[in-house]
Amino acid sequence: MLRLDNVSKVYRIGAFGGKALYAVNNVSFEVHKGEVVSLIGESGSGKSTIGKMILRLLDVTEGKITYNGEDISTFKGETLKNYYRQVQGVFQDPFSSYNPIFKADRIFEILREEFFPNIPIPEWQHRVKNALVSVGLNPAHVLNKYPYQLSGGQLQCFLIARALLLDIQFLVADEIISMLDASTRIDVLNLLADLKSRGLSILFITHDLSLAYYISERAVILYKGYVVERGAVEKIFHTPLHPYTRMLMDSIPRLDRKWEKGTTLLERKIEEFRGGCPYYERCPVAEKICAIYRPSLTEVDTDHFVACVHYEPSTNLLGAPAYTEQRTSQSGLG
Amino acid sequence: MRKLALSVFTMLILASLLLAACGPATTPTPEKIIQTVEVEKRVIETQIVEVTPTGQVAPTTYPRNETLYVSGAAWGPASTWNPFQPGMLANTTGTIGLVYEFLFFYDPLTDKFIPWLAEKGAWTDPTTYEVTLRKGLTWSDGRPLTAEDVKFTLELGKKYPALWFSPLWTNTGLTDVTLVDETTLKLTFKDPLYQEWENYLFNLPIVPKHLWENRSEEDITTGANENPVGSGAYLYLTHAEDRNVWVRNENWWGIPIFGKPAPKYIVDIRTSSNNVALGMVVKGELDLSNNFLPGIATLAEKGYVKTFYEKAPYMLSANTAVLFLNTTKKPLDDAKFRRALAFAIDVPSIVNVAYANLVKAASPSGLLPTMSKYDDQEVIARLGYTFDTAKAKQMLADAGYKDVNGDGFVEAPDGSKIELQVTCPNGWTDWMAAIDIIASSAQAAGINIKAAYPDYGAWNTALQGGTFDMTLNNWAQMSNTPWTLYNLLFRHPIQEQMQAGNFGRYVNQQMFDLVDALARIPTTDETGMKAATSKIQELMLTEMPVIPLWYNGLWAQWTETTWTNWPNEKNPVSLPTTWSGYWQMGGLQTLINLKPAVQP
Amino acid sequence: MKKRNEVLYFALRNKKLLIGSGIILIFLLLAWVGPAFAKYKPFDYANPLGAEPPSTEYWFGTTFFGQDVFSQFVNGLRATFIVGLLGGGLGTLVGMIIGFAAGYRGGILDEILNAFTNIVLVIPTLAVLLIIAAYLQVRSLLMECLFIGLTAWPWAARAIRAQTFSLRTRDFVDLARLSGMKPYKIVRREIAPNMMSYLVLVFILQFGGAILTAATLDFIGLGPTNAISLGLMMQYAVLWGALPLGMWWWFVPPGLAITAIVGALYSMNVGLDEIFNPKLREM
Amino acid sequence: MRRYLTRKILIYTLTFFLAVTIDWLIPRFMPGDPIRNMLARVSVASNASAIQMMYDYYARLFGLDLPLWQQYLNFWKALFQGNLGISTYLFPTPVIEVLKRAVPYDAFLLIPSILLAWYAGNNFGAIAARSKRLDNFILPLSYVLTATPYMWLGILLAWFFGIVLGLFPIAGAYSFSLRPTWSWTFVLDLLHHWFLPFASLFIIDFGGWAIGMRNMIIYELEAEYSRYLTALGAPQRLIRRYAFNNAILPQITGLALRLGVIVAGALVTEVVFSYPGIGYLLLAAIQNQDYFLIQGCFLFIILGVLIANFVIDLVYIVVDPRTRRGMVGESA
């Protein structure tokens, strides 16, 4: 239903835009109808950029995003509006999603103005109330209030209700629970799961593998704009292949198991990425070749892809790279 | 960081101090004049070369009792010492008069020519003028001044049409200058314009041939002529943005004849505003101010300053402020309307209010009091005008100008609306006040006139291009002949740009002929001149193409703390002025007559 | 609701705002009704005696020509407010258009507008104004407002751009785009209301700036050629020797009024800033 | 840093190019004709034909008889040779000479007043921010000062100190009775004349900087690094010092922005005190329709402001590490 083909996002930096910074690099994946796909990565991995590109809030630099076979970058005016009827987003910071000087329910009013100007107001209010009830809110408690009078969880539900008022088919949920209190997180997460059961497709963006596992069918692991691992969530969760995924797994604070000590490699300096494997600087199992060679995404199992030389059959691990000295001098850790 | 800031700051202050001190004015290293220096075009050598005629070192401070401080002549910083420079002469007033001299001086108070470089000059026959120079004339570099120099100067006008006095050859009728002997010249004319020619006698500065003959055309027409070498009573000493300083020429040829000018130094101050001049006069920092100082009447009454007359108008009259009417525009093309307008203007209020009695109302003839003998009193009594609103209304009504639409203003006989503007340059506040009064008094008579103050450039463009309705002008100064004024008023032929007169484009061949005729009357024929001016006045007052309103004063106020024996109504020997063009009309005599005040 | 009350609460307790707006109101009133009370027209030669110090007949004295200073003053005050309002308003408007456009659109438009703003910012306004003023040889008050407004906008544009820039990244703007709102509408309905307090401050500063600029222009003789203003009064006073003649009543009131008005505006500005910015409240 | 600098230089070059072009346009598109205005002062005695001859002569002299594009190119060419044409008001002085004479006065008046006011104002503001009592007094005073029109303060100072008390001269750069020499008499006289114009510029700017600094300091004292230092028990002295060091940065930017305004202040101050700087010259040029001089003054002011801005940008690089490390692309 929604498909990314070799999508890249490049920012131009330098005095005359001379240098290119790849926020997203050659990313491809697909979200099928009624499916939840998790996009996992730490900050700076490009996961939110992908969400914004899907929502047409950012332009795609290279590659193509198609929705039901149509290139979304061609949408304009009415067709774009039509796209937004079907594809919506909810963002990380619930408070930032509301204009602080207006009441929270203004988002519904805007929706009516833009998409349903012909629906009479009483009828619309009725629809709004239904939508609020369906996301588990009591309209009497939450309507006619300013954003700061509502909790983060309520605000996120508001946004989901807003999406439901449209003929929505696809939802981009960008870290929607990371700023919520533990007590309400799970409710919002459950709400998403309920939506899925209604046939909605969801792109669930998160940095938490366990949440991805809780809710999604498939996952995409991003590192510095590259897909390092992708596939069915069970496979990734149970047999993480990429060292980065493994490190993410190990770092999850769990209530049932204590951390293994000292498995995390930390940056000592801000390093510029010079090519090679993006994870090279932090990788505990890096080979010499990783400094200069960027592995491609290889299918190692059905619906399980990974980009790591260790899983690339044809790579000659003995090729001596030029950066050996540098690496040994920089990656010592305490 | 703070330390750094402070030290940088100190350095900057010091540096700027030094720059300011040595930048603007002359470096005080006196040197002998370098006469043979070929002054490169536009390179200001004065910055380094200094003139010290007597060889002594110029002082840091000019001794107060030897220095005359004057102001009101210069309107901009000094930039040229070229006596032939047109536009900017006012800036270095004194170049002409103090440094360069003329064949004659002219005394407007007595209407007499005073032989100056010339011992005598006269028409030997109707087309030959013979002039004899004094003996023993010298240039300030010690070389003798001879008839050669005069001939050279006159012929420059023939050689270079871009020089302002080239009409001497093209217009006045001069055809030839011949050297009779070392001091005598014979000038041959064809159909001479006597009146105009005599103007040149005291307006054309004579330059030294030996220094000018090798100069290029550009140098002569536009060169700045730093280090001026003249024959006059004073020498250039130094200048800055706001002053010109002259020092007495101790070897001046005129000392034995006219006497030694009393002040050793003349500091000619350019005051940025009247305000500053007023402050300086009151404090006694200025000996003579030739600025228009609005508050001076009060100060004169109280005795803080002296003026030529003790009572109003305090000042002599220097020129006539006339209202030019654009005769190409309706209804100003109608002489009846113009005459009615003349009666509608409240000149007494202009005199009393705008000028606080510092000026006098003008004679309807427009001629200055010094020329009053050419006023035909009979004509003036018969055709002259006075402020009379009722009469103006009556005249308008008689001519068919009536208020048809009831807005309080008359319409033209053809029913068209009349909306006129009277203008003067913005910032000329006394004139602005005056045109306010013109507009309001005309409105009282039912003529819709509004005052407007465009910027000088716009005003000048409108003036010369003839796009104004009516405007004030006073470009004819005191002169030896009534022709000067009438030439301004009725200049012809009419051209696209009228740059020097008849801005209202008044076309009347009869008038043009009368003015031309006046120009041809020999200056000795006073009766002939009177007859000619009478005719002009009669026609002018009947047709009223311009309206003379008041005389601008020869603004002069002085104190006697340092210098005394100023000319005044009791001692009217000369004009107390330093204005450009007035040194030769009595300004210099005033300096010669000055006496140091008795120091208490 | 509560938020608005809070603003009002602070507003009524903020001395700087109250004093500032009090002064402005007094002068505004004077400019409004003053001319009706003036016994003479500003340019009428009312006093045949010429310059006189303040008296019961001539409240602020008379000028050198006997013009009523009070009448000139109240009429000049009116001109001052007009310049402030129109010139400052125009400056704010242009600043808003450019600031919003650059800040919201970003990208190449931003680069261009930003470069343009920087250029205009570096060029000394007065030098440009002088030249413009010299071009227009007959100048009206409205003309003055126009060219003051058209040269005063750069810093406003910059400030607004920066604010817009930070607001643009807020999620509610993205949400508005997801609702299919047009950029202009997003700016008007989502961004501008959030900056209202800021825009008010910008306007106040532009208002004061326009008054000062106009006074400067007027003073050096490039003001309106057909009206009275406080700057012109000062120019005339200096030109006609009010200083050496000791006619303090001629040059003190106009300068004092400008200082008071602009000072009051600045004071209001700080007051409002304190109200809108809780951080400053405690000080 | 390189990015920051290239950007700046680009902007400055553009500004300069634009300013020069505007500059060139001035005499060409102004109503009225500079030469006709200049010749308007020619003796009335001349007749019409002579004036036309003079007009042609001068048009050729000023190069106004060439096609426009040629004039534009010539203008640039001349500019690089330091030739700005000839002043009509001060004919035949080259504009560059006229400017050269005025510049030292400007430097003498502006540099000390700008820098001293900045320095004193910032320090005073910083002090005010720390004392409630001082703040209550300094703040209103500073507001009044920044709101004061330059000329009014000038007039008041001239009137009170110059006329009522008679302590200072109110016009000119040095006494009329003096010739510039290397003597104490002259230098003291110079300072005597300089003082009031300097004071009027200084006082007004001082107020502005004081307020600015006070507000900035208050913001900085609320900043998180200040809170952290407080939490670690650092003495107020250190916290204030850090706050000052941070608050001074926007003030440096402000200084760059202020330069354009100061030119205005200098102009009216020079007018009030008849001080022979560029501002005064510009006004005279405008009043006398001397477009070539207007052109020169404008160019000079622009150049001055650009250079000063550039210097400030360089200073900024020294004081703000963020610019040096290329992290800040945007500021003044």
Next chain:
Amino acid sequence: MALKVENLTVYYQTLRGDVHALEHATFQIADGEIMGLAGESGCGKTTLGHSLIVLFPPMKYIAGKVLLDGEELPIWDSERMNAYRFRKVSLIPQYAMNAMNPIRKIGKMIQELLESRGVDYREVLPELKRRLDLVSLSHEVLNMYPIELSGGMKQRMVMVISSLLNPSLLIADEITSALDVATQKAVAEMLVEFRDCQFVNTMIVVTHDISILYQIADSILIMYAGVLAEKAPTQSIIESPRHPYTRMLISSLPEVGVRHADKRLSGIPGNPPLLLNPPTGCRFRDRCPLAYERCLEEPPFLEIEKDHYVACWKEFESHA
């Protein structure tokens, strides 16, 4: 007892009245103990952490006593507190990203800070370098400006600075919430290491993430709506929570390895009360499934087992 807090009450002064951000806090921390402080946002945990070291307006000391190593901290007197700050009590703030002066080199800033506290930088320098090694920062950072460091690096740098004088009590305020899981883990482990190396005696780790506390804390204090709800050794809190709020809180955490399709988790319905006018009695009453009449009275914070404190009438009943 390293830290003893008795009846500590701190309000926020606002226009609409005092916000009762922290009331009647009474607890103790043993030597070498890392105490986790957890709760929902707005529960007063940050207020509690900050009140032990610095009270910025509008925070206002109302009542209570704080004893550190037997010495009373004059927390109501900012001037007098200065003597204790940094040396005895120190803070790693939430805003570590902006905690360093942006225009000073880090080393220079540390030097100036130390010297202002009368400590010789040169003497401390070797130790400082050792600690940089410990947190995997190169010594070059001392020669850098804060802006040249990444968020995680700044966080670690501030940790080093705050603990440099070996304070007895270190308060770490939400220092992991802005970090990625990997960095989170490393930073959390470093905190433990600091304690293990005896850089600090005791530590209060303020966070909303209980699972992190489970990894590093010795005991956990749960707060709810400005009052203490439960404090116990970590294992007890996680495995046998006594307060209904704690129980619900823990059960609402997504269990790793659970899928929605398999097991649906649930949160705590309702919202915490506003603290401007907090309800009398138990503040969790409205959301508590076990609430009964007794809950109209405010429950005391009592030790019901060794080192296990709780404020719930129901629990007291079952133990009575």
